[in-house]
Amino acid sequence: VPFSRDDLFVGREDIIAKVSERRVAASSHTRVALVGLGGVGKSQIAIEYAYRLKEIEPHVLVVWIHASSPTRFRQEYRDMANRLLLPGREDPEADVLQLVHAWLSDGRNGRWLMILDNVDDDSVFFGNDLDNHARPLESFLPQTAHGTILITSRNTVAATNLVGGHGDVVEVEPMGEEDALALLHTRVPFGEASRADAKALVYVLERIPLAITHAAAYIKTRGSTTTIATYLELFRESEANQVHLLSRKEWKDIRRDHSIRHAVIATWQISFKHIQATEPQAADLLALMSMFDKQGIPRWLLQGTTRQLDFEDALAPLLSFSFVRTEVGEEALAMHRLVQLSMRRWLEAESELGKWVKESIQALSAAFPSGDYQTWEQCRVLLPHLKEVASHTTEDREGLEKQAESALRAGWYLLLMGEYTAAEGFLRLSLDIREKVLGPEHPDTLTSVSRLGSVLQRQGKYEEAEAM
Structure with a gap:
């Protein structure tokens, strides 16, 4: 295993137990895939499992292979042949992949665990190998009872294909709240006074381990000026801040492959x-x-x-x-x-952002109904998406007109629902856009004026309503 053990590893006991149980219970060749979003901690679980297995069964050979490309896979097999001192490996005509496959297939060489890390591209193992057109790389993975393959992948299809009928695909979700807090605490110790801020931080980071460790590294390296509370405040301030904080490149995790740090x-x-x-x-x-x-x-x-x-x-x-x-x-x-x-x-x-802002405005404009009683359920479902789309800026005239119309319908729906403050916000948006794009005397602008006047009147803002 090319990575040291993480002495601060926390959580994931249920997943490690599943892998262990599947391997122990199997009477034939076993494969288990850990699948989930990038950064959710699949490789870290595999590292921890490998070290625990070696503690229990010290004679088991553990092989770690970074399998993101055919080139890396073939190189890892060559490195394995050299470490195992396989006869014939130095022969230029030798098929090193076959040499390693044959050695691993031989039960006299003992039990082994192979970890295939980052199997994200299905074509790596099931496309034609450039060095041996007759055989895909998958065929060089032994299917022997004395061997187990543990796969990590972001791609469920690639993982499922590689597991085949030999085992299970285990979904790796973001951490639970307590484990996420424990992970943050191992990197940035905090007391009870900071627990609420820590809890809020792991929540906005969606309990994704890579995001938590990156945030902790940022806080730790700026210990004199940044605390969990100040990081959280910066993060909540704007979307631009979130991008900046989660894109910092100076922190490197040496327990991840150099190609994916x-x-x-x-x-x-x-x-x-x-x-x-x-x-x-x-x-x-x-x-x-x-x-x-x-x-x-x-x-x-x-x-x-x-x-x-x-x-x-x-x-x-x-x-x-x-x-x-x-x-x-x-x-x-x-x-x-x-x-x-x-x-x-x-x-x-x-x-391409402008293109997709326009696409989303058009999609919602076509979908958002009148706001009348019979459309209330559809309005309720679409309202959060209209709020989000309304926050996007566009200079496209057609897009602006559609935004104004959707905001008008949403305002009417909210007015009929008695949610006057929210209705006022949408109707002011509709009016502002139409005054800018169509002018103050345009019939559509006057419709927005009328609706806004109605909602102001319902709120008892009579002077503003009269002005409308």
Whole structure:
């Protein structure tokens, strides 16, 4: 194992127990995959499991292979051949992959655990190997009873294919609250007086271990000026601050492979690029989702006029990479707020943010109903997404007009619901946009004036209402 043991490792006992139980109970070849969002701690669990196994069974050979590309996999097998001093390895004509496969397959060489880390690309093991066109790399993974393979992957499809019929896929979720607080405490010790701030911090970081350790490193390296409370205050201040804090590059985690020692924002953006290259429709869907509120996004809002089968094909990679999850009987979708933030910044860097702001405005404008009684349920579902989209800035005239119309409908709905303060906010937005784009005398502007006057009157703001 190329990484030292983490003496401060906390939590994840349920997942380690699942891996252990599956290996002990198996009478044949076993494979277990740890699958989850990048930064959720899959590799760290694998490292801890490897050290615990060596304590219990010191004679077991543990092999760690970074499997993000065919090149890395082949190099790791060559390194293994050298460490094992396999005869024939130095022969230029030798098939080193086959030499290692044969040695691992031989039960006389004892029990072994192979950890395949970062198996995110399904084509690595199931595409044609450049050095041996007849055999995919998967065929060089032994299927022997004395060997176990533990896989870490962000991609459920890749992991499931590699596990095959030999074991289980274990979902790795963000930490529970107590484990997340314990993780923060091991990096930045805090007392009871700071517990509320610590709890709030792990909450806004969505209990994602990589985000927590990055935040802790920032606090620790600026110990004289930054506390948990001040970091939390900075983080809450603006979206720009969140991007800045989660994109800091000076902290390096030496317990992650050198090729993936990225800040948390960059960790996800690597997967975005992969999806864009291999599944462009999925990348477009994720871009659109990132414009709305992070949860309760109706599938029908996203699907629009797209065929059901095409929509399901676009959604599948996003579910596989844990970027989105289903809610409410699978009729709605949600995504982590930090993933949403990361996607928006990536779109900005790719000069595509404006395009997707416009797309989201158009989608909501087409979907948001009149606000009359019979449409209240649909209004309720769409209102959080309208609030989020209304916070995006656009200079597109058509987009601004659609924003104003949607805000007018939302204001009318809220007025009828008796939520006058919220209604006033939407109606002022509608009026401000229309005065700017259409002018003060335009009939649509006067409609916004009338509605705003009504809601002011309902609140007892008679002078303002009369002015309207």
